[in-house]
Amino acid sequence: MTIEGALLDTEPGKVAGELDSLRPRRGRAGRLLLVARRKPLGTISLAVIVVLVVTAVFAPLIAPYDPTATHPRQKLQSSSAQFLLGTDNLGRDTFSQIVHGARTSLWAGVSATVFGTILGSLIGMASGYAGGRTDMAIQRFMDALQALPLIVLLLVVVVALGPSLWNIVLALSIGILPAAGRIIRGATLTVKTETYIEAARVVGAQPFRILFRHVLPNVTAYIIVIASVTVGGAILAEAGLSFLGLGVPPPTPSWGGMLTNAGRRFFEEQPGLAIYPGLAIFVSVLSFNLLGDTLRDVFDPRLRGR
């Protein structure tokens, strides 16, 4: 689903009501604890994400084997004590590959989201604040970028610059940028009319200062929400690219690549090769989406105090 779609889909009234009951002064930690209790799904998903991040960071310590090491005598094994999730057609340990694959997926998804959202937000803020012709020109350019088929954009960038992790991140960021820009521009237009902006302008603050000292803090909640509902989609897109054979080049393990290389060719002999990498993608995207939903409900200023 698109970012706008994810933002459209809220739980009207209910959440705001729930959060109103959090109002009594409890201090930050107490309030966090209450949110955790009211939002069990969000909390569980956060825990899963923490596990994923730890797995990615400490992959070499967690994985029992080198993910690229082949065991020629033990090809296409099913799960055993020696190979937790079996081995692929070259005798590589599936579990170790999945553990290392977490690095690729998380890194691509999170950094593309961070870059795309930040750049998009900066452009959106500047565009909305500038207004007039500049705003018009920037917005039409964003529209054009957004109408461009994402897959064409991804494929062209990856083919032009070569399939490295950074180029994939770059391509995904360009894909994320327009939606983030559009939403933040809208938020900036609202903030712009506030009295405190006028006051800042009256005392002679420069546009740059107004943008970063006054507008930015007031649209931060939106930026966090956009980023949190975007990560899952970015991970999915990276996996899709790898699935098409245009992701991070082998032998670097990636979940999408595992599915397409070993999974699709040898699933009859060893179904696990098709099941586990997909399960890994599914669980991580699901966790990020659930966390995104929770953060949106908690942070979205439109819902607060309604």
Next chain:
Amino acid sequence: MTNYIIRRTAAAVFVLLVMSIVIFRLVHWLPGDVLLVKLGEGGRVAPAQMALARKEMGLDRPLVVQYTSWLGNIVRGNFGHSLLYPNKTVLGLYGDGLPITIELAVLGLILALLIAIPVGVLSAVKQDTWLDYVTRVTAIAGLAVPSFWLGTLALLYGQLWFHWTPPLRYISFGRNPGSNMQMFVLPAVILGFGIGAGMTRITRSSVLEALRNDYVRTARAKGLRSGTVIVRHVLRNSLIPVTTVLGLQVGALLGGQVILEQLFSLPGIGQITLNGVLTRDYTVIQGGALMIGSVVVFMNLLVDVSYVFLDPRIRYG
């Protein structure tokens, strides 16, 4: 109202122009060119011959000149020939893929709507019951599950349990409806499930929103039956966001489903674009991206204009 439509249309035309420049620039950023792909490794053909061939194809002219002549031709409906298959026009190539992409999109959308509207409404009306929870969990899972994984598993277990594999070569509906449906059933279900999941969530939240309105209380107070209230008052007013998403989906779907088409060997628009990029067939990528992008721009315009008719507040506001 006319003013609004004119302004939106002008903006859309401008967006198309900007997009054509972006596409043109982007595509020429690809390394090497079609000649290298066509003739194999560059070393084997004499450089002079290469230069001659480039000249014939117009690849040696300045980019601005190439762009203007390209756009001029497109305005006249001439998207040029594929560089790789000179006897095929870009329009013809995409024309071949269009019915396949449309068939997949229509089947997917029908399934999605059949799931999303009733389930979304039911889930909202029965908010916070187990039915609502099951729906929400399924929907959020549907958004997270990778289509290529579902597809791979469907093929795997189709083979393992039923010794069934879909036909590997595309068969048109006209030639053999049975085989054609066999090819389309899995990708359509997977597509429909994915889109349906998103639409269910949007239907649910917009029905919830509509349920809180005073006119719903009024309708109930008048003594209307619950079903009538839902269909006549709530559903009608909550369909605007659903229509929006539907319109945007149609635009996106007509661009082709690269992954599903690839997985189920359907030579639709997505596959044509993918092959174009992989073989650096400039004219195909350019023409394709422009056509797909234009459909998206047009659908966005249509959605914006349809608000005027769906929501009287915009018409008179």
